[in-house]
Amino acid sequence: MPDEDLLRRLTPDVLRALVRRGADFASAEDAVQEALLTAWRTWPDDPPRDPRAWLVTVGWRAFLDATRSEVSRSRREEVVDAEPLPGPASGVDDSLWLYFLCAHPSLTPSSAVALTLRALGDLTTRQIAEAYLVPESTMAQRISRAKRTVAEVRLDEAGSVTTVLRTLYLVFNQGYAGDVDLAAEAIRLARQLAAVSDEPEVRGLLALMLLHHARRDTRTGPDGRLVPLTEQDRSRWDGAAIAEGVALLQSALARDRLGEYQAQAAIAALHADAASAEETDWVQIVEWYDELVALTDNPVARLGRAIAVGEADGPQAGLAALAAIDADLPRRTAAEAYLRRRAGEPAAAARLYDEAAERASSVPERDHLRREAARARAAGTGRVAGTREDTGTSENAGTDDAGRGDEGGPPTT
Template identity: 75%
Template sequence: MDDVALRSLTPSVLGILVRRGADFAAAEDAVQDALVEAVRVWPTVLPRDPKAWLVTVAWRRFLDATRAETARRRREDLVEEEPSPGPAAAVDDTLQLYFLCAHPSLTPSSAVALTLRAVGGLTTRQIAQAYLVPEATMAQRVSRAKRTVAGVRFDQPGDVGTVLRVLYLVFNEGYSGDVDLAAEAIRLTRQLAASVDHPEAAGLAALMLLHHARRPARIAPDGRLVPLAEQDRSRWDTALVAEGVDLLQSALARDRLGEYQVQAAIAALHADAATPAETDWVQIVEWYDELVRLTGNPVVRLNRAVAVGEADGARAGLAVLATLDEALPRYTAVAAHLHERGGDLMLAAQLYAEAASRAPNLAERDHLVRQAARLNALP
């Protein structure tokens, strides 16, 4: 059994322990111990029922920890009889765990960390590596999150929208360390979409797949960031594109439009164009109008200015840009792009250089510096 298949068992095993009476924090620790033991033992002897094996080992770890920590009567009553090993129950508590880990009382960073631990089955070390923070720092974050939700009833209904935002945050972290968070977010979102009757879950899964399909073409061999217009579209993953489009169409057919469906529709229009010149920018602007209506997000308005510039010309795009706050992230980079399209290359080069000095990461800064150098090298 591979690592992903092993981690996929985590939510149901954790749910069984909680239903047996274990508190969430202790149960989650016990499941993590069982996963570590599985990695050690299973390459030699794979159990006939992996889920039942994990339940048995996790429950015993929980009992051992409980007996060692306290002899209070409340806990003694709980551990009096150990359930005999056997086939694991078929009840799937994944959805309840999603809701618990995305509880409104948690900060976004804590919700993400707890989701990756309790639902994703990742170790604290793996999460810390992915977020480029010390393991001790991540351990504290996870512990605080578990304490925060300790008193929350496991069967309380949750907000799907909150869960989706958490998964979107995971996806946007991309890849670092030995865990591909983008792929992990796709796995968990697919799982959620299959568990709930909610078109936005399918919309988010479609959005992730459509963006992930372009990943092989996004970075050049030398590590350079390749913008969408310059990507080799033959390297896009057509199977992921097809899956994303199918999910999007099924979500849109339910006539309950949401922001993830709209973003996926925009991504699908980019994926549908064989060349940059064939991109249907007019329809993309229309979808951005819907997204502005749904969210009012200023960053969405900034992206809409780019789309207007492509559909109606640089002057129209700059007119939209002039109505927005110059303090917005990437405002200067968008201004540089639109001025270049409008033919003012000297100003565009200056703006690219200015935008590079404000870039949030090294890859984007390098790209903007290259853009400025390219224009400055023109006769």
């Protein structure tokens, strides 16, 4: 069996090579897939000395075979005659070019994500469809439209790194479903991008992903229940991922060009740095939310700030900050429920938790909010109201993850 990791690493470079030779993006991507299938069949018995050159050659032949049956045959063959044999791996500009192309502004966010996973991630259409819980035919149409859209795009100047990062963050936010771990895939692609870009926000995003992913195994219990941040077993957090994320963040911040992903990563790092929930430095977290709000004025960031203010300065201060936020914002109702309960208003908290449960975007989140509503009612019938027995709800209402944009965010625990 061929080295799957090697094939995935080489795929973007082979695709770039075919496009440079004159293939349009859609045809080049199809030809690369043909070359990969051939590699799977032949490499176990006859491995090539130069895998990249082999893939470029076989891919180019597949492209020629496909185009010879078209009206443009003569023009395509003129391009072939003028092109040299496969050369060394392409440089930094080519690498960035492919990222910019897959995240081109002319594409919708969902199409950009699908094309990125297909062209850069080398995932099959079936795998992408399963990850997004849509029929394979629907995803195939989405990818085909995306390829047609960018077929004639010529990036004569640098594309938008911001758009690329937003696309990778969308991939990460899908988490994991089916047989594809999109969170891990997004981290892999972000690593590739960080290797060819010196933008501090690239490192900031990679740091953010690693810091969130470090808690992955502790976010749910054996029964599938959400486990709030303060109740997670911190000894099970991935220390190596946290250390790498913090180091990347520090190197990005040293460039003194603060961006939203660096600010979000700083918030996640402060949560990761606390040995226990009680030791969380909420004052610093509020300061970083202030930076994030100044950068984006994003309502979700302001929601996260309100929760952090409630932790740092008390629930009444948090409610005052929350009052300026649109009542229809997702998780805003859950945030108010949490703060009301902390303020000693269990009846109001229970009602708000019920409302939030009705709006929940997933079954685990809905069940979690219903449990919190029940606990609030129990507190109102004789328990001490306003205690911290519901610790951790704040993250589900939007603390360290609340800096994400309207496109969504990592899991809420």
